[in-house]
Amino acid sequence: MTDHLIAAVQTHLPNIDVNIISQGAEALVFETTTHPYNQTSEDASKYIIKYRPPKPYRHPKIDASITKIRTVGEARIMYKLSKLGIPAPTLISSDFNNGIVWMEYLGYNLPNGNISSFKNWLWFLEETAKAQQDEEGEDLSLCVSEEVKLVCNKVGELIGRIHLNDVIHGDLTSSNIILLPENNEPALIDFGLSSISGLPEDKAVDLYVLERAILSTHSVFSNTYNTWLLQGYKDIHHSKEFKQGSKKYSETIKRLEDVRLRGRKRSMLG
Numbered sequence: 064m065t066d067h068l069i070a071a072v073q074t075h076l077p078n079i080d081v082n083i084i085s086q087g088a089e090a091l092v093f094e095t096t097t098h099p100y101n102q103t104s105e106d107a108s109k110y111i112i113k114y115r116p117p118k119p120y121r122h123p124k125i126d127a128s129i130t131k132i133r134t135v136g137e138a139r140i141m142y143k144l145s146k147l148g149i150p151a152p153t154l155i156s157s158d159f160n161n162g163i164v165w166m167e168y169l170g171y172n173l174p175n176g177n178i179s180s181f182k183n184w185l186w187f188l189e190e191t192a193k194a195q196q197d198e199e200g201e202d203l204s205l206c207v208s209e210e211v212k213l214v215c216n217k218v219g220e221l222i223g224r225i226h227l228n229d230v231i232h233g234d235l236t237s238s239n240i241i242l243l244p245e246n247n248e249p250a251l252i253d254f255g256l257s258s259i260s261g262l263p264e265d266k267a268v269d270l271y272v273l274e275r276a277i278l279s280t281h282s283v284f285s286n287t288y289n290t291w292l293l294q295g296y297k298d299i300h301h302s303k304e305f306k307q308g309s310k311k312y313s314e315t316i317k318r319l320e321d322v323r324l325r326g327r328k329r330s331m332l333g
């Protein structure tokens with residue numbers, strides 16, 4: 064199944080070493096040590112190539128158009144964030160017609176070998192705390208340490224920062240937040256569904272999606288994590304850096320309450 068897709072990306076990128084690291088519903092993600100323009104470089108940097116293959120279940124013309132829109136959209140948002148100095152992969156190269164984006168590799172490997180997404184990091188802490196608990200009868204305080212609080216606050220700030228610049232992520236899950244080797248500073252990835260909007264509704268939906276993702280993937284401490292995330296979101300809105308931040312914060316949070324209510328009604332109706 065995947066082999067022909069790897070062959071397809073290799074026809075677009077001949078002689079480039081690619082190692083698949085993820086196959087999602089939308090795209091295949093490869094790691095490579097090759098830079099598109101600087102192939103003589105001796106440095107050992109890694110890069111990411113994201114490839115959206117043609118989808119056989121869509122009409123070819125519609126498919127080509129959706130692929131192009133998502134690829135252009137993703138590249139555009141990455142470029143915008145890098146101009147704003149917001150942590151996200153630097154765009155290196157792209158081929159819109161073939162659904163390819165080449166970008167900076169972010170993150171590091173956790174001690175269990177997994178990539179340092181926010182999700183994997185929280186899971187790793189839980190795993191470690193449980194292993195210690197079995198051996199020493201300790202509690203799970205590792206999962207709610209000051210460091211976790213700080214990282215959650217920073218994630219909330221980061222989301223606040225994109226929203227204050229009217230960027231909507233569109234797929235905010237804890238896997239789409241990568242912690243950087245420098246002090247676990249968070250960065251965002253995966254902008255295929257991102258958009259530009261100043262509407263409190265769109266920002267509230269982004270927050271709600273993350274809230275639900277935290278609830279389903281980190282259920283034991285989800286309330287604490289969500290409170291800390293929202294605290295960071297609030298703090299950045301109230302900082303002097305952004306005009307009208309407090310007003311925008313109130314509008315979005317008010318909307319978030321409506322979105323939560325809608326979500327609850329929907330789940331009650333099944």
Ligand SMILES: Nc1ncnc2c1ncn2[C@@H]1O[C@H](COP(=O)(O)OP(=O)(O)OP(=O)(O)O)[C@@H](O)[C@H]1O
Nearest residue numbers: 085087088089090092111152167168169238252253
């Ligand atoms: N710039 C990057 N640096 C490091 N890892 C990355 C980067 N971009 C993507 N990845 C890895 O590849 C995975 C999938 O990437 P991404 O979410 O962009 O693709 P996707 O097809 O939209 O995935 P999904 O369908 O699962 O949401 C990420 O969860 C992450 O582990």
